[in-house]
Amino acid sequence: MGYWKASCSVLLVCIFVGLCSVHQCSAAEVDAYQTAKLMVNASSGRPIPETLFGIFFEEINHAGAGGIWAELVSNRGFEAGGQNTPSNIAPWSIIGDQSSLTVSTDRSSCFERNKVALRMHVLCDSEGSNICPAGGVGIYNPGFWGMNIEQGKIYKVVLYVRSLGSINVSVSLTSSDGLQILATANIVDSDVSNWTKTEVLLEAKGTNPKSRLQLTTSRKGVIWFDQVSAMPLDTYKGHGFQKELIEMLEDIKPQFIRFPGGCFVEGEWLRNAFRWKESIGPWEERPGHFGDVWMYWTDDGLGYFEFLQLSEDLGARPIWVFNNGISHRDEVDTTTVSPFVQFARGASDSKWGSVRAAMGHPEPFDLKYVAVGNEDCWKKNYRGNYLKFYDAIKRAYPDIKIISNCDGSSHFLDHPADYYDFHIYTSASHLFSMTHQFDHTSRSGPKAFVSEYAVTGKDAGTGSLLAALAEAGFLIGLEKNSDIVEMASYAPLFVNDNDRRWNPDAIVFNSSMHYGTPSYWVQKFFRESSGATLLDANLQTNSSSLVASAITWTNSVDGETYLKIKIVNFGNRHVILEVSVDGLGLNSQLSGSTKTVLTSSNVMDENSFTDPNKMKQLKGNMKLWIVVATYLLSTVLVASTEAGNMDSLAEDQTGRDMIIRSVVPKNDDVVSGAKSTQHIVGINNLCVDVFLELYFHGNVVQLYPCKSDGDVNQQWSLEKDGTIQSKGMCLATNGTSPGSYVFIYNCNEVKASATIWKVQKDGSILNPSSSLVLTSKSGKSGSLLTLETNVYALGQGWRFADVSKPSPKSIVGLLDYCLEFNKNVPKLAKCVESKTEQKWNFYADGSIRVEANTDLCLTSDGNTKGSLVLVVSCSPVSSNQRWTFGDSHGKDYFPILNVNNALVLDVSYFILNLFEIIIWDFNGGANQVWRLS
Known part of the structure; x- marks a missing residue:
């Protein structure tokens, strides 16, 4: 359990019917409400399967064709009208x-x-x-x-x-x-x-x-x-998928992808079933087919290979659903076992593995799960066909897990299986009541795969809050029963708003816009559950509408251990929930934790293109007493830290939970071996970015707008050996002379000295072997990074940090007057909170920019004592626009030093205008120290 230690903290959460905003409540208000208690033991629990929560993709609602597959042309081969000619060429x-x-x-x-x-x-x-x-x-x-x-x-x-x-x-x-x-x-x-x-x-x-x-x-x-x-x-990782839509999947961290259906696999008639062999090889040679269940043509450019590639790109396990000789209207007693496993896993010189290799993937895909058919258990030929597939696959690939269509939650199966499918589409109240569906299921035999679930019908609309909350309660039940339920996925995943064949869906899109329904946002609440530890949590309540769970997990990025408590109130009763957590580390503080809520003013509210974020995760600091609305999903997040490392938990503007650390430079000459901190932020708050998210030996590194939620190609770690790495590849230079470009390389395939960096006190990143520093010469988005002589230019200032926009501050100095921008000449003036001319932004590149115009930077006009300080246009090559903070000088006060000349911001005493701003040697005077407000 890591470093959870014996101690006890108490957190009270109030849940009530009424306004759907968050209020503070007093003890007197609390006394008026019904109470419940959740007791969590953070030192006792069991592991949750790493596979618990994933996604199910079906070609429905034009989810693939006209959706995640980036092909823009509909009916590109003129085959949609059928094999007879003349043929209908619509939409041409x-x-x-x-x-x-x-x-x-x-x-x-x-x-x-x-x-x-x-x-x-x-x-x-x-x-x-x-x-x-x-x-x-x-x-x-x-x-x-x-x-x-x-x-x-x-x-x-x-x-x-x-x-x-x-x-x-x-x-x-x-x-x-x-x-x-x-x-x-x-x-x-x-x-x-x-x-x-x-x-x-x-x-x-x-x-x-x-x-x-x-x-x-x-x-x-x-x-x-x-x-x-x-x-x-x-496209997403260069593999043909729409980036924006797949990034939404990336954000919920799916552990598996079940594909390509669903009913799409079966077909209404077998002649229109999905056939994997016709979906591989060169795209021009794929015949495509008419999906007669959902009634549209697909050219099968999104085929078996592409699904396997998408699973790999997302770091998710592929689960292949194949047709077993049965459709909706006809079936056959099949004896044909297709070699689809060999295509995915066979050696590159095998018959079907060689086809995969020719498509650009000589290494086998990690296919370890297959589902025999979809919702076919009651069909006449299912059991016989299933056994033939089971025997043939297990003989050739005994490690592959096979999923039966037959529900084994209430009775034992009459055939061998590793998993059984469980599908449920129902009303909100019924699904919420199924929180305990698996409480009494036998713990022996095959595990459950809840591969399709959702609230449908009038409760759901096209994606209501009510439906999402019922689903959240159901998922908490699956968490608690994850010793028997090993996988679960919502359905359907996508809908093109122009062709709604099913309601609701998790993600809605058209050609240029997309948004997540409340059901999508629920998935984000559970994205850390897979592979986490389910804690012992005892809920004492008379309400059948309240469910809760607690988990802990270690974040692989920051190395911290977190505790998350999820709470759903599905009823209309006022409830106060007292949460006691035993076994927390001494440095863990519930009162400083993060709460996240999903709620709205009406349980039937939905997101839309005009209001895509009407319902989304809302975060804030957790107080000892809070009041939140009923019909609400809430989480509490606690960070545990080791003794002597008292970091505070906060949230950045991208919506990620993060650890906030000091941004004041350390006093030592070189800062190395720092902890991983996701982004390297430079000039104009742009980030160091691996071009097009392509991780191959020798790809270029550019300056690019910082992306939300920590895209992997902007995540960097400063390792103890001095390397800077992203996704296991090293930032490296291809030379030692000024102008040498910076690339990513396989760490062990390039000269070691080219991969070693030192983050220096002045904010530059030095390559010791060349004595040159990482530089953006133009400061523009898309510009490539090079090595250059350190002249302390703006394009040479960097910070390992989060990507939050700088928060404007007042710079308060002599006589408690504020530094004010005034026609390119700063002055001291009486502080006025509303004046943007008195607000300054501290950028990661070391610049100080006035809020009234963030293209203007505080600049020393020279490098000698007495040089004026001006406010002029920021320039990537300017050497006098980078500043840093010196050691504190009295409570909350410190000097502001120019990086280039080491002189400090000073209020002149030697001219009639007392408030002229210059640079000078530091002498500790009151005219040389400042505080931020």
């Missing part, structure tokens, strides 16, 4: 009229598994009697209810083209009406008589969430197109 449409072109389909494609191609006969020309209209004629694709094209981003368009003559085709991203050209390029070729693959990169010059891709020409002739794709170049 024509630019021009019948006098200028005709469009049809034929079966002339070069791809054997998808033969349909589009034939465009252009009747007009750039000259002659039938001149093409301005802009040309052709075809366009609006994507999935509009393509979100963003200025400055690059999009890769791939298409296959054939023509009997020369071509001149414009490939463009435009507004929905075609009038605004966002990006364009021409394909000019004199010989495309054979099918030719063409790629173009388009950089958007504007933004439009309802854009389209169009292919146009003004040259007479016949052109065939096939497999037309458009994707943003910047």
Whole structure:
């Protein structure tokens, strides 16, 4: 249990019906309420399975096609209308009229598994009697209810083209009406008589969430197109997934991904079931299929391989659900056991492992769980088919865990299994009552996998607070029964708001926006539970609407141990909950802990595109007495620290729990071996960033806007050996002369001296072997980092810190007057709290910036005693704009030193204007010490 020691602290939490804001309450108010007590023993508990909470992805609601898969073109292979030609090419449409072109389909494609191609006969020309209209004629694709094209981003368009003559085709991203050209390029070729693959990169010059891709020409002739794709170049870890949506998954720390369904796996009819072999290999050769359960076409660009890759990228265990010869309407007695396990896990020289290797992943995927079918237990052929799959898989891969569709929570299974599926969709009140569903389940035999659960129906709407709170209560029950329940996942995960096939869902999106429903936010409350320790917690209450649990876990980033208490009040009774925690370390203080709540003014409230954060996690400091609303989920977070390391628990603006430490530089010359602190923040509060989140030997490192919630490519640790690492790779230089670039390298594959750094007192990061320091020469987002001679420039100041925006402070000096910005010349003036000219921000680069204009920096006009101090434009190459704090001089007062010249901020006594600000040698006078207010 680490360093939890025998002591006792008490925390009182008041839960009542009424306003849904948080109030302080007095002891007199407490006496009027019904009471309950939660007694937690922090020194006694049992481990929670590392796999407990994960996610279930199903291709439903256009979750994949038009969702997490970044392909912008709908029906890119013209196959959605079926194998018969002429075929329906929707949503492709024509630019021009019948006098200028005709469009049809034929079966002339070069791809054997998808033969349909589009034939465009252009009747007009750039000259002659039938001149093409301005802009040309052709075809366009609006994507999935509009393509979100963003200025400055690059999009890769791939298409296959054939023509009997020369071509001149414009490939463009435009507004929905075609009038605004966002990006364009021409394909000019004199010989495309054979099918030719063409790629173009388009950089958007504007933004439009309802854009389209169009292919146009003004040259007479016949052109065939096939497999037309458009994707943003910047995708999640470079693997084709929409970054914003996958980052929402990353944020809930899923321990597994169950995929690709669901009913999607079965199909309404077997002919439309998902077939993994047709979803691997080059994307152009995948035939796609019509998902007849959810009634839309998928090109299967998001296939078996991509799901395995996504699991790996998220650090989640893949759980593959495969069709076992049964659909909704038909079934077969199958004897075919497909080699899908060999594709995932086989050696790179095996038959199917070699296919995986050819797709760019020679190493096996970590597939250790498979589910035989989906909701098929009652079907005639299920048991017989299941046993064939079970025997064949166990013979070849005995370590793989096999999941049965049959519920084993109330009776023993009549067939072998490692896990059994448990699905529940029901009302809010019923799901909350199922908090004790597994209390009396047998502890022997297969473990439970609650692979689909949610509140549905009128209680849920499209994602209500009421539904989320019932789900939270249910999950607390699963935590408590995690000795028999080893995995659980909410369903469905995603919905494209343009095609709601199911309500509610965890994450709602359209082409350009997304938000989490309250059910999504509930997942964040439980993201630390997997692999944590479930503490003994005894809830004494007469209310059946109150549930609670307590866990501890060690944060892998900061090494601290945390205790979290989760509380759900699902009733309409006023309750005061007294929480006593026994076994906490002597340095752990409940009164300084963080509380997190999920609530609103109405239990049927929902988030929306217009108000996406109406309900989200709200955090604040935990007091001894608090009042919170009923119908509410709340957590209490406590940090335990070792003796002599009394850090305080707080929250940064990104919503992460964090440990706050001193930001005043230490007095020693070099600070090394510091604890991990997620970000390296530099000039203009930009962060050191691994380009495109790609971790390969030799990728560049850039300056980039600091991301929320600690994206891994901005998380760095200063190791005791002097290396600075992100995701196990070292920050290193490729040379020892000024201008040498900084990269990430495999630590053991580069000269050791290139990877050693020292964080110095002045805020610079020194490479000792070159005597040069880490530098951003331009200070602009996207600029690459180099090594340069230390001239104490703004672009050479860094801090290992959180990414919170600086909090403006008043700088109070002589006569208790405040430093004030006044036409580029600072002065002392009577303090006025509301004046932004008297508020200053202390940036990580060492600059002091006036709140009225944060592009202006406090600057010494020279390096000699008596030099004036000005407020001028911040510059990455300026040597006189970095400041630091000296040792304290009396209570709360300290000098402010210029890093370059070591002179201090001084109020001049030698001129008529008493309040002129200069720099001078430090002598300890009252005119040289300052405090922040």
